[in-house]
Amino acid sequence: MLRINTEYTCDISKDLEELFKALSNINRLTLVYILASGQMEKVSVTEMAEKMGLTQPAASQHLKILKTAKILNAKKQGNYIYYTFNHNALINHKEKIDFLFGCVLTKCDQTKQKNE
């Protein structure tokens, strides 16, 4: 049986709260899809803002949130800043999500079995 409220699940919850908060906005999700799509080789902040119908500061603020949440990295090249995915952190994020859904779906299966 899963032990909840242990230090471990508590830490994971705090991390997941941060992650989900960063991803719980349609503009930030779209930014992620734009970067994932690779339609454009390198996308500047201004280009992303235009593509999204956002002002430059609005896009910048969203990108900062995604960077703080360790979803994106920023790399400065000359006048431009290119945002890329934080690969290692994302693998880590995915593991935590899989843990959460693992707990939940395991519980679902157990309940189903019991009621059969």
Place this chain on the structure above:
Amino acid sequence: MLRINTEYTCDISKDLEELFKALSNINRLTLVYILASGQMEKVSVTEMAEKMGLTQPAASQHLKILKTAKILNAKKQGNYIYYTFNHNALINHKEKIDFLFGCVLTKCDQTKQKNE
């Protein structure tokens, strides 16, 4: 190459926004863990509130959000309401998350390969 801003990714983004919003709160995540842990066979709203140090209305409001987001189901038994996981919807949620992270991690791998 992933086609973004198609109707498909747009719909998924809207769904994920709702899902992540529901999960982007430490109290709601903890409620999910409590229900997943199965430490208690059936947990009433009041018990959950107590366990979490929340008032009954606060817990009720969080549970409503989780229910609206199709994470939980409510089943009334006498005076009590027992919340359980919405198994089918959760499988659906997980697929959408896997799609998002699939897009992102595939992009990471492609970028890594290009730079080697």
Place this chain on the structure above:
DNA sequence: TAACTATATAAGTATATACTTATATACTTT
């Protein structure tokens, strides 16, 4: 039926979020 219990809802409030416009910072080009 009356009293009791569990949960939900309503209304109010403090804080967080997502934008806005204005401006600062960092780099480039002339």
Place this chain on the structure above:
DNA sequence: AAAGTATATAAGTATATACTTATATAGTTA
């Protein structure tokens, strides 16, 4: 160095969120 460009930050504002307390609703039990 001066002017121009890209991005970030600051400050303000409207809305959303997460609580609060009070009360309504639905079911149970005496």
